[in-house]
Every structure is written in C-alpha cells, then in structure tokens.
Amino acid sequence: MEFLFGVILRTLFIELKAYSDEVYLQWFDELAQKDFVVIDDYLSEEIFAKVFDFFQVKRDDDALAKAGIGTLGDHTIAKEIRGDYVYWIDKNTDTELDALHVQMDDLVAKVNRYLFLSISDFEYHLAFYPKGTYYQKHLDQFKGRNNRQLSYVLYLNKDWQQGDGGELRIFREEGDLDIAPKANRLVLFKSGVVEHEVLTTETGRMSLTGWMLNNPVGLGFL
Numbered sequence: 453m454e455f456l457f458g459v460i461l462r463t464l465f466i467e468l469k470a471y472s473d474e475v476y477l478q479w480f481d482e483l484a485q486k487d488f489v490v491i492d493d494y495l496s497e498e499i500f501a502k503v504f505d506f507f508q509v510k511r512d513d514d515a516l517a518k519a520g521i522g523t524l525g526d527h528t529i530a531k532e533i534r535g536d537y538v539y540w541i542d543k544n545t546d547t548e549l550d551a552l553h554v555q556m557d558d559l560v561a562k563v564n565r566y567l568f569l570s571i572s573d574f575e576y577h578l579a580f581y582p583k584g585t586y587y588q589k590h591l592d593q594f595k596g597r598n599n600r601q602l603s604y605v606l607y608l609n610k611d612w613q614q615g616d617g618g619e620l621r622i623f624r625e626e627g628d629l630d631i632a633p634k635a636n637r638l639v640l641f642k643s644g645v646v647e648h649e650v651l652t653t654e655t656g657r658m659s660l661t662g663w664m665l666n667n668p669v670g671l672g673f674l
C-alpha cells in the first residue's frame with residue numbers, strides 16, 4: 453500500500469498518455485487478427501525522455517550484461533544466437549521509471565479486459581545491440597513453459613534510418629515483415645506464435661523489451 457502511494461505521488465505530475473477505448477480496441481483487433489500490432493509514438497514525450505535517459509545512465513554505469521538464452525536452469529550464453537546486452541528492470545527500485553510502470557500497468561489492464569486474458573504481471577529489460585550483432589529467429593516462450601503471453605518491444609533509436617539495420621523481422625506465411633526499430637515505436641505480439649528475429653544492426657541499437665505473464669515474475673521458474 454505504501455509502495456503504491458509512493459508511486460502515485462511520484463507519478464502525479466507526469467503526463468501519462470491516455471488512449472480512448474476505441475484506440476485500444478483497434479490495436480487489439482489487429483493483434484487478434486495478425487498476432488502483432490505496431491504502435492507509433494506510444495509514450496508521451498516526457499515518459500519517453502525518462503526511459504531514454506534511464507537507458508543512458510545504465511549504459512554509463514556499465515549495468516548492461518551479456519544476455520543468456522533459455523530459463524534459469526538452462527542459462528547458457530550463446531553469442532551465435534544473440535549478441536545483445538541487457539539490464540533487467542526492477543519495478544521496486546528503478547523508481548525513475550515509475551511513470552512507465554504505470555503506463556504498462558494500464559496496458560495490461562486493457563489487455564485483460566479486451567482480450568480476455570489473465571495477465572498478472574509483466575517483466576522487462578533494457579537491451580543494447582552493439583554494431584554487428586543480431587538475435588536469431590526464435591519464439592519468446594521457452595520450451596515447455598507458456599508464462600509469457602504477450603511480448604512487447606519499445607525502440608529508443610532517435611536517429612534510426614534505412615541502412616542502419618537491426619529491423620525486427622516477423623515471419624509470416626504471407627511473407628516476412630521487417631519493422632524498423634524507430635524511437636517510441638511499440639511492437640506488441642503473441643509470444644507463443646510469432647517467430648521473429650533481430651537483423652544485424654549496423655549501429656548501436658537500443659530497446660526496452662518486455663513480456664506480459666500469466667503468473668507473477670519468479671513463479672514461472674518453479
């Protein structure tokens with residue numbers, strides 16, 4: 453309760469981006485039909501700036517570490533599979549991102565209401581892909597576990613342009629689709645069915661990647 457009170461106080465004067473029910477329904481319709489949806493200008497400028505600044509601070513602090521593959525019991529660092537560095541966000545201590553947590557809480561509430569899901573938690577990490585790195589084709593649900601229901605990626609690359617690479621490739625029967633990792637673009641997709649990959653990036657590539665979960669963080673590993 454005290455925790456919630458603190459969050460409310462700290463986010464009182466921050467401009468959350470409020471979307472109408474019609475807009476949510478449009479997104480979720482698209483998500484239901486195509487298994488993914490791309491949403492541009494997702495965060496308010498103020499919250500985007502907070503996430504962007506937080507990313508720079510964590511990079512300066514050397515807080516991003518080589519990412520692994522698989523679940524805790526099967527945690528191998530495989531450079532051939534993915535070349536990114538990640539920082540797992542802690543909702544309790546990374547209070548600089550309170551406004552983002554509130555915005556995502558709201559998205560989860562809407563997902564539950566309109567997609568009839570029962571998401572009870574979410575997790576996210578910052579990711580940095582140095583020049584020349586990629587993430588090979590994969591599904592976000594680990595083998596034998598379906599805790600991750602929806603994946604989302606928010607890109608932070610302000611000056612991204614054609615030729616910079618690092619597109620998110622979504623594999624579809626009707627042909628693959630490459631999505632540019634442009635700043636403040638959110639891609640939301642179904643973790644269990646959408647195969648995807650990150651193409652080789654020609655510049656440093658920044659994002660925030662997250663998952664909406666059936667069970668609270670941690671329980672998925674039990």
Ligand SMILES: O=C(O)CCC(=O)C(=O)O
Pocket residue numbers: 579587592605619620648649650659661
């Ligand atoms: O950054 C992206 O576009 C996707 C990242 C991804 O697929 C993952 O972290 O599982």
Ligand SMILES: [Fe+2]
Pocket residue numbers: 590591592648
């Ligand atoms: Fe992924």
